[in-house]
Amino acid sequence: MSELSELYQELILEHGKNPRNMRSMEAANHNAEGFNPLCGDHITVHAHVVGDTIEDLSFEGSACAICTASASMMTQQLKSAATSDADSLFEQFRNMLTGPESNADAYEQSLGKLASLAGVRRYPMRVKCATLPWHTLKAALEDSADIATTE
Ligand code: ZN
Numbered sequence: 001m002s003e004l005s006e007l008y009q010e011l012i013l014e015h016g017k018n019p020r021n022m023r024s025m026e027a028a029n030h031n032a033e034g035f036n037p038l039c040g041d042h043i044t045v046h047a048h049v050v051g052d053t054i055e056d057l058s059f060e061g062s063a064c065a066i067c068t069a070s071a072s073m074m075t076q077q078l079k080s081a082a083t084s085d086a087d088s089l090f091e092q093f094r095n096m097l098t099g100p101e102s103n104a105d106a107y108e109q110s111l112g113k114l115a116s117l118a119g120v121r122r123y124p125m126r127v128k129c130a131t132l133p134w135h136t137l138k139a140a141l142e143d144s145a146d147i148a149t150t151e
Contacts, residue, residue, distance in 0.1 A: 005119055007116075008115075008116035008117075008118070008119060009116075009119075011069075011113060011116040012065065012066065012069045012116055012117065013065065013069075015068065015069035015072040015073055015113075016064075016065030016066070016068045016069045016072075017065075019059075019068050019069070019071065019072035020072045020073075020075060020076050021057060021058040021059065021072065021075035021076065021079065022058065022059060022060055022068075022071075022072065023058050023060060024046065024058070024060055025046035025047075025048060025056060025058045027048045027056065028046035028047060028048050028056075028058075029047070029048055029049060030046070030047040030048075030049055030140040030141055030143060031044060031045070031046050031047070031140055032044070032045055032136050032137070032139035032140035032144060032147075032148055033136065033147045033148065034132050034133065034135055034136030034139065034147065034148035034149070035132075035147050035148070035149060036067070036128050036129060036132045036149065036150050037149070038125055038128055038150075039063075039064055039067070039125070039126075039128065039129050040062075040064075041061075041062075041063035041064055041067040041129055041132050042061050042062055042063065043059050043060065043061030043062075043063050043067065043071060043132065043133060043136060044059065044060055044061050044136070045057075045058075045059045045071070045133060045136040045137045045139075045140045046058045046059070046060075046140070047137070047140050047141065049083060049141070052082050052083050052084065053080065053081070053082060053083070054078055054079060054080065054081055054082070054083060054086065055079075055080070056079060057074075057075040057078055057079045057137075058075060059071045059072075059075060059133060059136075063129070063132070064129055066117070066120060066126050066129040066130050067129040067130065067132050067133065069116075069117070070114070070117055070129070070130040070131070070132075070133050070134070071132075071133035073112075073113045073114045073116075073117075074089075074114070074133050074134060074137065076113070077089065077111075077112060077113070077114060078137075083141055086137060086138070086141060087138075089110070089111070089114075090134045090137075090138065092107060092110055092111060093107075093111060093114055093117075093130075093131070093134060094131060094134070095107075096111065096114075096115070096117075096118050096121070097117070097118070097120055097121045097127045097130060097131065098121065098127060117130050128150035131150055132148070132150050135148040135149065135150055136148040
């Protein structure tokens with residue numbers, strides 16, 4: 001294992017154990033529930049959107065380390081961001097995990113800590129764990145009443 005992937009591994013474990021923004025939100029005006037039946041990840045994403053800005057973002061529920069770390073880093077990265085940033089970041093995150101590009105370095109600048117999840121692409125089952133928070137956020141921003149899934 002290279003030094004870089006060890007560092008990444010640590011970051012994922014740290015966020016999995018001590019997730020950021022894992023809390024309920026009274027002021028939320030967008031909420032959605034997400035479920036990944038393959039792993040059992042079941043989360044709710046809360047967002048407080050004012051105009052085009054995600055003023056506050058949080059999640060709660062029960063999920064594996066990969067899903068929790070992804071949700072934790074996602075909320076950190078997108079808090080105070082524009083709602084359009086959520087779309088473009090999700091697109092890049094998904095490309096990193098399922099696209100032809102296998103080099104995490106290519107995504108480090110735009111995705112920041114989220115690039116640490118690049119190694120997940122080698123485990124297709126876990127890709128769904130990593131993308132569930134994003135599908136759920138998208139559903140929340142679109143006010144979808146359906147439970148978001150990874151399919
Ligand atoms: Zn999972």
